[in-house]
Amino acid sequence: MRYDVIIIGGGPAGLTAAIYTSREKMSTLLLEKGACGGLPARTDRIENYPGFPDGVSGMDLMNRFKEQVGKFGAELLEIKEVETISPDEEKITVKTSEAEYCASTVIIASGSVPKTLDIPGEKEFFGKGVSYCATCDGPFYRGKDVAVIGCGNSGLQEGEALLRHVKSVSFIEFLSQMTAEKILQERLRKSEKTKFLLNYKLISINGKENVQSIIIQDRQRAEKKEIRVSGVFIYAGFLPNSEFLKGIVEMDDSGYIKTGQDMQTSVPHIYAVGDVRSKQVRQIDVACAEATIAAISIRNYLSKKGTV
Numbered sequence: 001m002r003y004d005v006i007i008i009g010g011g012p013a014g015l016t017a018a019i020y021t022s023r024e025k026m027s028t029l030l031l032e033k034g035a036c037g038g039l040p041a042r043t044d045r046i047e048n049y050p051g052f053p054d055g056v057s058g059m060d061l062m063n064r065f066k067e068q069v070g071k072f073g074a075e076l077l078e079i080k081e082v083e084t085i086s087p088d089e090e091k092i093t094v095k096t097s098e099a100e101y102c103a104s105t106v107i108i109a110s111g112s113v114p115k116t117l118d119i120p121g122e123k124e125f126f127g128k129g130v131s132y133c134a135t136c137d138g139p140f141y142r143g144k145d146v147a148v149i150g151c152g153n154s155g156l157q158e159g160e161a162l163l164r165h166v167k168s169v170s171f172i173e174f175l176s177q178m179t180a181e182k183i184l185q186e187r188l189r190k191s192e193k194t195k196f197l198l199n200y201k202l203i204s205i206n207g208k209e210n211v212q213s214i215i216i217q218d219r220q221r222a223e224k225k226e227i228r229v230s231g232v233f234i235y236a237g238f239l240p241n242s243e244f245l246k247g248i249v250e251m252d253d254s255g256y257i258k259t260g261q262d263m264q265t266s267v268p269h270i271y272a273v274g275d276v277r278s279k280q281v282r283q284i285d286v287a288c289a290e291a292t293i294a295a296i297s298i299r300n301y302l303s304k305k306g307t308v
Contacts, residue, residue, distance in 0.1 A: 001027075001101075001102075002091060002102045002103065002104070003027045003028065003029045003101065003102070003103040003104070004021070004026035004027045004028065004103065004104055004105065004298075004302055004307065004308060005017075005021050005026055005027075005028050005029075005103055005104070005105045005106065005107060005295075005298055006028075006029045006030075006031065006092070006094050006101055006103040006105075006106050006107070007021070007028065007029070007030040007031070007106075007107045007109055008030075008031050008082050008085075008094065008106065008107070008108050008109060008110050009030075009031075009032060009033075009038070009108065009109035009110040009111055009241075009274065009276070010030055010031075010032030010034075010035075010036030010037065010038065010066075010076070010078065010109075011036075011037065011038020011039065011040065011041075011062075011109060011111045011274060011275070011287070012038060012040055012062070012065060012274065012284045012287045012288055012291075013109040013111070013273040013274025013275070013287035013288065013290060013291040014030055014032070014036075014038075014107070014109035014273075014274070014291070015030070015036065015062070015065040015066060015068075015069050015291075016065070016287070016288040016291035016292060016295075017107050017109060017273060017291035017292075017294055017295050018030045018069045018072075018074040018076070019065075019068055019069055019072060019074075020291065020292055020295030020296065020299075021074070021295045021298065021299070022069070022072035022073050022074035023072045024295070024299050024308065025308060026298070026299065026302065026308050028073075028074040028075065029074070029075045029077070029101060029103070030069070030074055030075070030076045030077070031077050031080045031081075031082055031094065031096065031101075032076070032077070032078045032079075032080065033079070033080065033081035033082070033110075034078065034079065035078055035079075036062065036065075036066050036076065036078060037058070037059065037062035037063075037065075037066070038062070038111050039111060039112070039238075039275075040058040040061065040062055040284055041058050041059050041062040042058060042059075042133045042135050042136060043057075043058030043135060043154075043157060043158070044057060044058065044134070044135040044157065044158065044160070044161035045057060045058070045157065045160070045161070046058055046061060046284070048181075048283070048285075049061060049284050049285060050285065058135070061284075080096045080098070081096060081097065082094055082095070082096055082110075082244055083095050083096060083097060083244060084244060085106060085244070085245065085248055085270070087106075087248070087267050087268075087269070087270060091103065091104065092104070092105070092106045092269065092270065094106060104269065104302065104305075104307065105269045105270070105271070105298045105301065105302070106269070106270045106271070107263075107271045107272075107273060107291070107294050107295075107298070108242075108245065108249075108257060108265070108270065108271065108272040108273070108276055109272075109273050109274045109276065109287075109291065110240075110241040110242065110244075110274075110276045111240075111241050111274055111275045111276055112238035112239055112240050112241055112275040112276060112282075113238060113239055113241055114132040114234065114235070114236075114237075114238060114239075115236045115237040115238055115239050116234070116236075117149070117202060117234060117236055119202060119203065119204055119205065120203075120204040120205065121204050121205030121206055121207070121211070122205055122234070124205075125205055125207060125210065125211045125232075128207075128209065128210045128211060129205070129207060129210045129211025129212075129229075129230060129231050129232060130205060130211060130231075130232050130234065131231065131232070131233050131234075132233070132234055132235070133158075133233075134148070134158035134159065134161050134162045134233045135158060135161055137231070137233075138158075138161055138162045138164070138165045138166070139165050140231075141162070141165055141166050141230055141231045142165045142166070143165075143166070143167050144166055144167055144229075144230040144231065145166065145167050145168045145169075145170070145227075145228060145229045145230060146162060146166050146168070146169055146170075146229050146230060146231035146232065146233065147169070147170045147171075147172055147214055147227060147229045147231070147232050147233070148162070148169055148170070148171050148172070148233045148235065149172050149202055149232065149233065149234045149235060149236060150172075150173065150174075150234065150235035150236050150237070151171050151172075151173035151175075151178035151179065151180055151196070151198070152178075152179045152180050152235060152237075153179075153180045153181055153184065154235040155171065155173075155180065155233075155235035156171070156178070156180040156181075156184040156185065156188055157180075157184065158233060158235060159171060159188060159194070159233075160184070160187065160188060162233070163188075163191060163193055163194070166193070166231075167193065168193045168194070168195065169193060169194050169195070170194075170195045170196075170197060170227055170229065171188075171194065171195065171196045171197065172197050172200050172202055172214075172216055173196070173197070173198045173199070173200065174199070174200070174201055174202075174219070174236075175198065175199065176198055176199040177198060178196075178198070197216065199218065199219045199220055200216040200217065200218055200219065201216060201217045201219055202214060202215075202216055203215040203216060203217050203224065205232055206226075210230070211229065211230060211231060211232055212228065212229075212230070213226050213227060213228045213229060214226070214227050214229055214232060238275065238282075239254075239255065240254065240255045240256045240257070240275070240276045241276055242255050242256070242257055242276055243255075245257065248267060248270075249265040249266050249267050249270060249272070250265065250266035251278070252278045254278075256276060256277060256278035256279070257272035257276055257277055257278060258278045259271065259272050259277055259278070261293075262293060262294070262297040263277070263290055263293050263294035263297060264294075264297065269298075269301070271294040271297065271298065272294075273287060273290035273291045273293075273294050274287035274290060274291065275287065277290060
């Protein structure tokens, strides 16, 4: 079967695109390498998405997106990782390890993945005290001391979720100031269970069978100190999930995909939206807006061709 559009990625951007394309009666296939929801589904609480004045859990919000996609007839395949995309004059071929699919247009909504620090102990203790998802693993550290690396929105949001379980959270930030939203900073600073160490670099993660401590270094005075913790939650930024597109579409120096205002990439009829796109602001509502633009751009293109 040849689809009107194939969407790669089932986070907020991909699911929004599927809602729009399927409502326009375009045959739509969405391929997601894991389970739909993307990074927001691993977020304990989202307070800045419009329509939820009391906040909403990331999983609940993404389940609503997915349910809405199902109402309009889009075909959704999970645990289907895309390996290659091959555009030609007639069609675009999308290949997974199991099958090939063809479409007139493609929307890349593959998102981003957590950045690793490549420090001693990070790989060795992954799953043994090192985690990139406090919402997933926080309950395992009930009554224990933990560290959160990174004081951006992700670090503080997930740190707030940890406070329900742990004895204390030490926040370690490489910069001399936090970059998270002020309301998050104010809320977490009020807790007696938090400590903030700004302008510190994480040097190593130590232990035997499991994490027992971390070594951090003051970036100004070069002094090192050891902090006893049982868990380390790393939020040091993200990398675009765009490896499978190298040499196909134009990217910036960091691997994010460049597009025009219509979300089209350097290759005709291939679009990019959400966190994989080169831009300054990465938020759920921004991803949804870009997906809307891409879907409408595709509708206009296929309408001119007379195929929808």
